[in-house]
Amino acid sequence: VEASIPEPLREAWRKHSAAEFNTKEEFEKDLVRHIETTLARSMYNCDELAAYSGTALAFRDRLIIEWNKTQQRQTFKDQKRIYYLSLEFLMGRTLDNAMLNVGLKETARDGLSDLGFRIEDVINQEHDAALGNGGLGRLAACFLDSMATLNYPAWGYGLRYRYGIFKQEIVNGYQVEVPDYWLDNNPWEFPRHEITVDIQFYGNVKKYQDESGKIAHSWEDGEIVRAIAYDVPIPGYGTKTTNNLRLWSSKASSGEFDFQKFNAGDYESAVADQQRAETISAVLYPNDNLERGKELRLKQQYFWCAASLFDIIRRFKKTKRAWGEFPDQVAIQLNDTHPALAIVELQRILIDKEGLEWDEAWQIVTKTFGYTNHTVLPEALEKWSVPLMQNLLPRHLQIIYEINLFFLQSVEKRFPNDREILSRVSIIEESHPKMVRMAYLAIIGSHKVNGVAELHSDLLKTTLFKDFVKIYGPDRFTNVTNGITPRRWLHQANPRLSALIAEKLGSYDFLKDLTLLDKIEAFVDDKAFREEWAVIKRENKLRLAEHIKATTGYDVNPNALFDVQVKRIHEYKRQQLNIFGVIHRYLSIKAMSAEEKKKVVPRVSIFGGKAAPGYWMAKTIIHLINKVADVVNKDPEIGDLLKVIFIADYNVSKAEIICPASDLSEHISTAGTEGSGTSNMKFVLNGGLIIGTCDGANIEITREIGEQNIFLFGNLAEDVEDLRHKHFYGDFKLDPQLERVFDAIKDNMFGDKADFTALTSSIEEHGDYYLVSDDFNSYITTHEMVDEAFQNQEEWLAKSITSVARMGFFSMDRVTNEYADSIWNVEPLDVTEETD
Numbered sequence: 125v126e127a128s129i130p131e132p133l134r135e136a137w138r139k140h141s142a143a144e145f146n147t148k149e150e151f152e153k154d155l156v157r158h159i160e161t162t163l164a165r166s167m168y169n170c171d172e173l174a175a176y177s178g179t180a181l182a183f184r185d186r187l188i189i190e191w192n193k194t195q196q197r198q199t200f201k202d203q204k205r206i207y208y209l210s211l212e213f214l215m216g217r218t219l220d221n222a223m224l225n226v227g228l229k230e231t232a233r234d235g236l237s238d239l240g241f242r243i244e245d246v247i248n249q250e251h252d253a254a255l256g257n258g259g260l261g262r263l264a265a266c267f268l269d270s271m272a273t274l275n276y277p278a279w280g281y282g283l284r285y286r287y288g289i290f291k292q293e294i295v296n297g298y299q300v301e302v303p304d305y306w307l308d309n310n311p312w313e314f315p316r317h318e319i320t321v322d323i324q325f326y327g328n329v330k331k332y333q334d335e336s337g338k339i340a341h342s343w344e345d346g347e348i349v350r351a352i353a354y355d356v357p358i359p360g361y362g363t364k365t366t367n368n369l370r371l372w373s374s375k376a377s378s379g380e381f382d383f384q385k386f387n388a389g390d391y392e393s394a395v396a397d398q399q400r401a402e403t404i405s406a407v408l409y410p411n412d413n414l415e416r417g418k419e420l421r422l423k424q425q426y427f428w429c430a431a432s433l434f435d436i437i438r439r440f441k442k443t444k445r446a447w448g449e450f451p452d453q454v455a456i457q458l459n460d461t462h463p464a465l466a467i468v469e470l471q472r473i474l475i476d477k478e479g480l481e482w483d484e485a486w487q488i489v490t491k492t493f494g495y496t497n498h499t500v501l502p503e504a505l506e507k508w509s510v511p512l513m514q515n516l517l518p519r520h521l522q523i524i525y526e527i528n529l530f531f532l533q534s535v536e537k538r539f540p541n542d543r544e545i546l547s548r549v550s551i552i553e554e555s556h557p558k559m560v561r562m563a564y565l566a567i568i569g570s571h572k573v574n575g576v577a578e579l580h581s582d583l584l585k586t587t588l589f590k591d592f593v594k595i596y597g598p599d600r601f602t603n604v605t606n607g608i609t610p611r612r613w614l615h616q617a618n619p620r621l622s623a624l625i626a627e628k629l630g631s632y633d634f635l636k637d638l639t640l641l642d643k644i645e646a647f648v649d650d651k652a653f654r655e656e657w658a659v660i661k662r663e664n665k666l667r668l669a670e671h672i673k674a675t676t677g678y679d680v681n682p683n684a685l686f687d688v689q690v691k692r693i694h695e696y697k698r699q700q701l702n703i704f705g706v707i708h709r710y711l712s713i714k715a716m717s718a719e720e721k722k723k724v725v726p727r728v729s730i731f732g733g734k735a736a737p738g739y740w741m742a743k744t745i746i747h748l749i750n751k752v753a754d755v756v757n758k759d760p761e762i763g764d765l766l767k768v769i770f771i772a773d774y775n776v777s778k779a780e781i782i783c784p785a786s787d788l789s790e791h792i793s794t795a796g797t798e799g800s801g802t803s804n805m806k807f808v809l810n811g812g813l814i815i816g817t818c819d820g821a822n823i824e825i826t827r828e829i830g831e832q833n834i835f836l837f838g839n840l841a842e843d844v845e846d847l848r849h850k851h852f853y854g855d856f857k858l859d860p861q862l863e864r865v866f867d868a869i870k871d872n873m874f875g876d877k878a879d880f881t882a883l884t885s886s887i888e889e890h891g892d893y894y895l896v897s898d899d900f901n902s903y904i905t906t907h908e909m910v911d912e913a914f915q916n917q918e919e920w921l922a923k924s925i926t927s928v929a930r931m932g933f934f935s936m937d938r939v940t941n942e943y944a945d946s947i948w949n950v951e952p953l954d955v956t957e958e959t960d
């Protein structure tokens with residue numbers, strides 16, 4: 125049956141086509157209808173959660189209508205589309221963002237108020253969609269916002285995890301992980317039970333001769349798991365474009381493969397099969413910058429790549445174009461190597477299913493893919509064991525060997541006298557067991573490879589991927605420095621600052637062109653403007669102080685310098701350096717006379733972040749922070765001069781409260797280890813200053829805002845290798861100030877010293893890999909400069925305003941346009957033009 129309604133009958137459809145609310149009256153009508161019918165509640169029985177659900181459903185209706193129109197328009201125009209493949213999408217909350225993007229937040233505020241609710245309370249009912257770990261997942265979410273805002277036809281593809289990143293609780297100073305039941309009560313997804321793909325695993329490969337006598341391969345037997353699509357509408361800001369995020373959920377298939385295995389009447393094993401299938405999309409792996417090579421993770425990767433590619437190809441085939449046009453219609457971006465199997469899967473489909481010749485297929489594949497690398501840390505680079513892959517994906521392993529063979533042959537031809545290079549660049553590492561190097565596969569299968577900040581991209585070219593630069597030339601490698609969406613990270617998180625800027629610039633246009641911020645530099649000496657700027661920062665600090673009081677019970681002084689480090693806990697990000705610095709400060713204050721204490725700038729050191737459940741050292745750092753907080757916060761000699769706070773369960777919605785409230789934030793990774801960092805941008809955009817190392821995007825932030833507006837310290841990336849080498853050969857002397865800190869820990873000042881030996885000994889005895897001791901003196905000296913600068917509030921304010929004015933470069937819109945021009949070759953599409 126043709127799904128499209130014939131023209132003579134369409135009049136009735138057009139007449140009754142769903143209408144969008146635009147006025148307060150219409151919004152209230154939709155809201156009440158949803159509460160009374162969809163939710164089966166009433167005015168006698170409507171709490172804030174029901175008001176949230178009703179509001180979300182009213183806005184969802186609106187998004188769905190625009191989403192439908194956008195998809196129709198994009199299909200009709202048939203331009204090249206972007207497909208962003210990411211195992212993580214750290215979306216956070218949706219309602220506030222949806223209201224702001226469609227421009228109806230004030231309408232909703234008034235409507236909710238008429239019906240007895242405060243919009244902020246309603247917004248706060250929403251659970252974060254936390255399908256990600258940290259920066260990589262949040263970058264994917266910022267991409268979606270920008271691609272829609274800039275009217276690019278783009279889809280995100282990911283997994284619909286039943287459990288997103290765990291919820292963190294702090295019990296007796298230790299991290300405890302609790303499951304995240306985010307799907308209960310989530311109105312933003314739209315199940316598409318009719319859109320399914322059956323995905324094969326295991327089995328074996330049969331060789332046969334096709335009709336023309338050519339040798340062909342078929343992948344047979346094994347098991348089948350069904351992928352079901354769930355769609356999430358992604359509205360752009362100030363545009364009708366509403367793109368789609370498609371998340372796959374796994375379910376047992378009722379296909380023939382399963383029936384063979386089912387014993388008639390064996391209900392128990394049928395249910396067990398069901399559960400095993402559902403396990404694939406059950407949980408997000410909670411590691412950041414670490415890959416552990418677990419079979420279930422590989423299953424997740426293939427399941428998601430295969431379902432997404434099937435979907436993309438299904439769409440392409442509807443246009444009846446020739447295969448050679450595929451790269452003109454489809455750009456697939458690989459968010460790290462997690463989706464690198466998509467390269468192999470596309471090659472497999474083209475040669476095994478569509479009958480293309482190898483070379484023709486491979487041309488199409490490499491023109492289609494782009495690969496973004498996010499780290500140089502060796503423990504984060506994915507490698508899959510060959511036996512594991514042989515078992516799970518036998519045909520894919522064959523194709524990987526074939527790709528590798530052709531690649532190595534071409535390398536050998538070009539470098540006939542260099543035997544070594546072949547083993548260095550081989551996709552297969554000759555270890556026991558052999559391993560598939562996914563980054564190499566991603567480079568070989570893509571036409572562009574990019575890093576995420578200048579230093580990072582340079583390091584890729586000069587170290588990790590050096591051989592590939594030699595082989596392919598420098599043009600395959602490029603840099604696109606990360607950015608953030610100003611809609612969420614300025615307008616939504618800091619509405620008053622956004623309003624103040626809009627008032628001065630005469631419009632909110634800067635939210636679409638962030639470089640317009642430079643116009644506020646003209647007001648840096650405007651007294652009234654400066655005062656308002658300061659008032660807003662203070663209010664944001666008060667809001668955070670309230671959150672701290674409510675969640676930790678501690679009172680913090682809003683006049684103190686708020687010093688924040690929030691991000692995943694990792695040794696390379698060096699939260700240990702920060703907490704050692706705090707202990708140093710504590711000891712120094714305790715040694716002061718009453719007179720000296722009067723000169724101390726009061727501080728609140730605020731930490732937040734999750735540790736991977738299996739990362740012992742990271743958990744030890746959290747424990748130390750909480751123990752130091754216990755001691756310092758209760759010490760009557762200290763009072764308001766120093767407070768230490770650990771905010772539990774750091775996530776996107778908490779970041780929206782924290783970023784606008786910082787005076788200073790810390791981005792203090794060992795030089796050369798942080799790909800880019802993106803919270804550094806969020807803090808500066810909200811008027812906070814930063815202390816940081818010459819690492820990742822800190823370097824470009826410095827270039828943009830000026831070095832007088834940032835506190836840089838520490839060794840440079842180019843010196844790291846030498847220092848590590850020296851330590852390794854025993855040339856190591858613990859910094860004397862750090863020694864004093866360690867002595868305090870060893871005196872059991874923060875509880876049993878044995879709890880922290882792993883931390884101190886990694887520095888004193890095991891080579892100080894992250895150079896905490898080497899950078900300690902520079903770090904505390906720079907913090908003294910921060911104190912001094914903070915005492916001159918007028919100058920501090922000028923730095924804050926100037927920095928914000930110069931942050932235009934870090935808009936995700938700039939990033940998206942750079943990818944569109946230099947990697948994807950796609951154009952925006954106006955979805956408001958008539959379709960027929």
Ligand code: GPQ
Pocket residue numbers: 257258259260261263411412413414460498499504576606798799800801802820
């Ligand atoms: N990043 Cl490899 C993650 O958040 N998780 C990861 O597994 C890897 C990288 C981050 C990286 O550490 C940051 O420096 C970047 O700013 C971020 O990706 C986005 O590019």
